[in-house]
Amino acid sequence: MYGQTVIDNGTIATICRQCDMRCGIDAVVESGRIAKITGMKAHPQNRGRLCPKGPAAIDTVYHPERLLKPLKKNRSGSFDEISLDQAMEEITDRLGAVVENYGKRSIATWHGEALGFAQQEMYPRRFLRALGSPNFLSVNSLCYVSRYIAYRLVQGYWNACPDFRNARCILLWGTNPPVSHFTFMQSIDEAKRRGAKLVIIDPRITEISRRADLHLRPMPGTDGALAWGLMRQLIETDHYDKEFISQYSVGFDEAATYARRFTAEVVAGITGLPPDQIEECGRLVGAGLPQTINYVGVSLEHQENGVNAVRAIACLGGLTGALDREGGDPWPEPLEERSLTLYEELPLLDHEPIGAADYPVLYDFYKECNTMKAVEAMLGEGPYPLRALIVAGGNPVNTNPNVAKVAEAFAGLDLLVVRELFLTETAALADYVLPAASFIERSELHIYAHYQWVSLSRRVLQIPGVIDEYSFWRDLAHRLGFGAKYFPWQTEEEVNRWLLEPTGIAPEQLEQHPEGREYKPVRFEKYRKQPLANLSGKFEFSSKYLKELGYPALPIYEEPHYVRNRSEGFPYLLISGARKRVYLHSRYRNIPRFRRLHPQAEIELHPADAATLGVREGDQVRVSSEIGSIVLPAKILGEEEILPGLVQITHGWEGQGNVNRLTFDGITDPISGFPLLTSVPVRLERAETEGGSI
Numbered sequence: 005m006y007g008q009t010v011i012d013n014g015t016i017a018t019i020c021r022q023c024d025m026r027c028g029i030d031a032v033v034e035s036g037r038i039a040k041i042t043g044m045k046a047h048p049q050n051r052g053r054l055c056p057k058g059p060a061a062i063d064t065v066y067h068p069e070r071l072l073k074p075l076k077k078n079r080s081g082s083f084d085e086i087s088l089d090q091a092m093e094e095i096t097d098r099l100g101a102v103v104e105n106y107g108k109r110s111i112a113t114w115h116g117e118a119l120g121f122a123q124q125e126m127y128p129r130r131f132l133r134a135l136g137s138p139n140f141l142s143v144n145s146l147c148y149v150s151r152y153i154a155y156r157l158v159q160g161y162w163n164a165c166p167d168f169r170n171a172r173c174i175l176l177w178g179t180n181p182p183v184s185h186f187t188f189m190q191s192i193d194e195a196k197r198r199g200a201k202l203v204i205i206d207p208r209i210t211e212i213s214r215r216a217d218l219h220l221r222p223m224p225g226t227d228g229a230l231a232w233g234l235m236r237q238l239i240e241t242d243h244y245d246k247e248f249i250s251q252y253s254v255g256f257d258e259a260a261t262y263a264r265r266f267t268a269e270v271v272a273g274i275t276g277l278p279p280d281q282i283e284e285c286g287r288l289v290g291a292g293l294p295q296t297i298n299y300v301g302v303s304l305e306h307q308e309n310g311v312n313a314v315r316a317i318a319c320l321g322g323l324t325g326a327l328d329r330e331g332g333d334p335w336p337e338p339l340e341e342r343s344l345t346l347y348e349e350l351p352l353l354d355h356e357p358i359g360a361a362d363y364p365v366l367y368d369f370y371k372e373c374n375t376m377k378a379v380e381a382m383l384g385e386g387p388y389p390l391r392a393l394i395v396a397g398g399n400p401v402n403t404n405p406n407v408a409k410v411a412e413a414f415a416g417l418d419l420l421v422v423r424e425l426f427l428t429e430t431a432a433l434a435d436y437v438l439p440a441a442s443f444i445e446r447s448e449l450h451i452y453a454h455y456q457w458v459s460l461s462r463r464v465l466q467i468p469g470v471i472d473e474y475s476f477w478r479d480l481a482h483r484l485g486f487g488a489k490y491f492p493w494q495t496e497e498e499v500n501r502w503l504l505e506p507t508g509i510a511p512e513q514l515e516q517h518p519e520g521r522e523y524k525p526v527r528f529e530k531y532r533k534q535p536l537a538n539l540s541g542k543f544e545f546s547s548k549y550l551k552e553l554g555y556p557a558l559p560i561y562e563e564p565h566y567v568r569n570r571s572e573g574f575p576y577l578l579i580s581g582a583r584k585r586v587y588l589h590s591r592y593r594n595i596p597r598f599r600r601l602h603p604q605a606e607i608e609l610h611p612a613d614a615a616t617l618g619v620r621e622g623d624q625v626r627v628s629s630e631i632g633s634i635v636l637p638a639k640i641l642g643e644e645e646i647l648p649g650l651v652q653i654t655h656g657w658e659g660q661g662n663v664n665r666l667t668f669d670g671i672t673d674p675i676s677g678f679p680l681l682t683s684v685p686v687r688l689e690r691a692e693t694e695g696g697s698i
């Protein structure tokens with residue numbers, strides 16, 4: 005047993021930040037140890053409920069394999085324990101050497117999903133600006149930012165959780181919320197009880213599709229064509245919000261003309277859907293006006309026509325009049341907190357960010373350097389070399405596409421530092437592995453923009469020598485000589501106070517109300533009084549900004565890679581990354597009761613395909629793409645569960661079971677640079693040896 009809880013006995017209400025749902029939790033402490041975690045009833049996000057991973061935070065925090073001491077790689081390639089002070093001193097010296105040899109811009113940081121997309125992400129961003137490098141890398145290169153860019157272009161905001169509760173028609177595109185976002189389900193179920201129609205668009209049968217009024221099963225990567233088909237139908241049947249379109253939009257006529265070609269028959273030809281199902285979907289949307297919701301999951305971002313597919317879906321939302329409406333797609337107002345990024349103070353205009361020349365929109369909208377391009381720069385194939393990298397909260401050697409290349413790049417760096425809870429595949433390549441505080445050992449602000457709510461999480465536990473992210477960046481900044489100026493706060497609690505100052509909310513208020521509070525009442529139809537936060541201030545069916553950068557102005561439909569470059573050698577299509585309830589990417593496979601539920605990676609396939617291959621349940625199957633090959637056991641699904649020709653492998657498995665040995669880093673969305681993680685053409689063969697060695 006290690007660590008000291010901040011009280012010996014009692015309950016501390018805080019926030020679970022194992023995933024971006026950020027549920028309220030009550031941590032029950034007994035004799036200085038966290039004994040139980042339950043759902044906080046007063047928190048509006050989850051109202052007392054939790055997913056199985058919530059209580060399992062205890063298994064992670066007190067896991068026997070948890071890293072508690074800094075590790076340094078020795079000459080023989082294994083690790084020695086050293087003190088934190090020695091580790092920090094040596095890291096500082098080695099960063100200094102990289103600066104001397106290559107310049108400051110050759111230092112990069114990489115931020116993972118485990119630390120979230122908010123406050124923790126701002127520390128490395130601030131650190132890099134203060135240092136003088138533009139090279140911030142993160143999961144934002146393959147998660148959520150394509151949706152953000154698409155919605156920002158069209159309407160100036162992306163609401164990560166529309167108003168499901170008051171909707172009359174809900175369309176979910178490539179997402180499975182009972183597994184991935186369970187907090188959506190209470191509202192979706194409530195809307196359904198009141199008669200709302202639920203339409204699921206997913207090639208596979210999933211937990212949510214079983215509850216749908218209509219389940220459309222398009223071929224992957226064809227959603228854009230379906231969105232255009234629905235727009236055509238709404239326009240032709242006069243089911244759209246004319247007042248909104250005429251007063252608050254640009255490019256409608258151009259879009260309406262383009263939409264005409266997407267008749268139900270044409271869309272059916274592209275998507276494989278029956279034409280009457282497409283028309284039925286259009287009728288359900290038309291009947292729900294304007295309380296309609298289109299929510300897009302991550303899978304559309306993992307197609308190389310993702311941004312335009314999402315833009316087309318956003319256009320469909322505007323057409324229905326759902327913009328900033330109750331029961332539609334409200335426009336969240338931000339909490340006016342301070343910003344940590346230093347982007348205004350230190351614009352750093354004279355440094356070329358890696359990847360920005362190839363994907364200017366990604367950098368312009370999100371100050372994100374494309375990680376695939378960064379990996380190339382580490383391998384010496386960029387505009388200048390990246391030589392030092394600090395990774396925190398991520399495991400890219402498992403989760404990025406083409407992991408063999410990522411591993412090669414990381415292994416060749418002058419310096420790799422990884423802040424981790426466990427010795428992951430990424431940490432194993434590091435020169436220094438630093439034990440990191442988990443979410444339960446830090447305190448940060450959580451903003452739930454969709455209902456304009458803020459909560460403050462609290463430290464429940466402290467482990468000697470295991471420091472939080474803020475303390476790490478602060479210490480490094482001080483050692484490098486710019487700490488006093490840019491990291492003046494002693495603790496994260498002081499940062500929280502500084503961030504909140506302009507809002508008039510004191511941390512104490514949030515501590516007294518651990519469920520948090522509304523920071524501004526939600527208002528609708530604000531676009532009537534203020535311009536939308538995009539270039540024109542109006543709803544943009546067509547984008548001048550993109551046109552000036554040389555992209556088509558309309559979110560035109562482009563055939564997916566596998567249709568354009570049909571390859572005889574790779575006749576199956578791989579969908580990757582369908583989530584499992586008990587795992588988060590590469591996390592939690594070290595929790596035995598979770599591991600028993602899903603002991604190993606599997607390839608899920610249709611019984612007809614299994615028969616063609618001569619594969620029975622559990623037989624080893626070799627799956628090969630253009631870039632790699634893995635062997636894993638077959639899980640044969642029911643007739644209906646997946647379309648013939650499609651297979652699914654969940655990501656996050658180590659070694660041989662890792663689907664990212666097959667996924668592409670070279671085929672990307674031209675606007676966002678997101679990689680192709682789904683619709684990957686593959687070949688399947690029954691592997692010779694049972695037990696599966698290659």
Ligand SMILES: Nc1nc2c(c(=O)[nH]1)N[C@H]1C(S)=C(S)[C@@H](COP(=O)(O)OP(=O)(O)OC[C@H]3O[C@@H](n4cnc5c(=O)[nH]c(N)nc54)[C@H](O)[C@@H]3O)O[C@H]1N2
Nearest residue numbers: 178179180184205224225301302303582583585587588589
């Ligand atoms: N338990 C658990 N929850 C998680 C995560 C986790 O790892 N585990 N990860 C979290 C994170 S970071 C994210 S980004 C979210 C992602 O969560 P979601 O956005 O809900 O994504 P998935 O659950 O992967 O569901 C994607 C679905 O899209 C379908 N699909 C694949 N390709 C296409 C396509 O081209 N078109 C359409 N229409 N459908 C397609 C797949 O069959 C699959 O059922 O989940 C979050 N929640």
Ligand SMILES: Nc1nc2c(c(=O)[nH]1)N[C@H]1C(S)=C(S)[C@@H](COP(=O)(O)OP(=O)(O)OC[C@H]3O[C@@H](n4cnc5c(=O)[nH]c(N)nc54)[C@H](O)[C@@H]3O)O[C@H]1N2
Nearest residue numbers: 116117118147397398399403423440442580581589590655
């Ligand atoms: N093929 C395929 N690949 C995918 C996806 C897919 O659908 N298909 N999905 C992609 C998506 S959407 C995402 S978001 C990425 C996620 O990719 P990553 O961000 O790499 O996600 P994880 O594997 O969860 O890695 C998180 C790591 O942080 C560690 N950790 C946990 N808590 C803390 C903490 O408090 N501090 C620190 N310092 N470390 C901590 C964990 O031990 C874990 O090793 O994966 C992507 N990869």
Ligand code: SF4
Nearest residue numbers: 020023026027055058
């Ligand atoms: S969904 Fe589960 S893991 Fe995510 S915040 Fe809620 S309890 Fe934690």
Ligand SMILES: [Mo]
Nearest residue numbers: 117147148302
């Ligand atoms: Mo993600």
